[in-house]
Amino acid sequence: MTTATALLAIRNLDAGYDGVAVLHDIALSMDAGEFVCVIGANTAGKSTLLRTISGLVAAKGSISFQGEELVGRPSHRIPGLGIAHVPEGRHVFPEMSVDENVTLGAYSVRGASDLAQRRERVLEMFPRLRERLTQAAGTLSGGEQQMVAIGRALMLSPRLLLLDEPSHGLAPKVVDELHDTFLTVSRTGTAILLVEQNTTLALSVASRGYVLESGRIVLAGTSAELSDNDAVRSAYLGL
Incomplete structure (x- = not known):
């Protein structure tokens, strides 16, 4: 996949609140219909990433969606482009x-x-x-x-569905139901960017993912590769 043909292409992205940087030099891309996850600890900046895509956080750099630049665009204009955000x-x-x-x-x-x-x-x-x-x-x-x-x-x-910690606080049975729902939505051709602390859930539904630590992407790969990575297994899968 190249950023030239990607549905979503993020480059050199810095973002934060009241002058305090949270995200640093983020680079991420995904194709139309792709299911991608971002995993990391509670303070890694995962929610800030989705909020920045939705125009809710001041940012520098580039967020391109279907060739349209989102940085600097008013947040109320984002849904009309085909981006839906389910907040935590x-x-x-x-x-x-x-x-x-x-x-x-x-x-x-x-x-x-x-x-x-x-x-x-x-x-x-x-x-x-x-x-x-x-x-x-x-x-x-x-x-x-x-x-x-x-x-x-x-x-x-939406062309792109942003899901922020959808399993947080839910019973295991409900989480299993959501797992099936996400796969159903993905099969309709909707691209999904999922951020989750529940790493097992995220890697079981997404085709590939990124690991975010202290506002920086430190690893990327297929879900199988991340599941087999010793650092990921130790830090996020409890193995």
């Missing part, structure tokens, strides 16, 4: 119904003619949500709220 912590609108939460995901494409079909695809993927369409999202379990957050993002029909 789910962030549903608790007093709104499940249906209202999911439908909000299509706000930036509200004129699209296929919104009903998009909604139906989400409900087919998450049948539990169909049973709870009129229920307030804040009354759902953590796993169900994560389904709402992912379903809301999929209403955009």
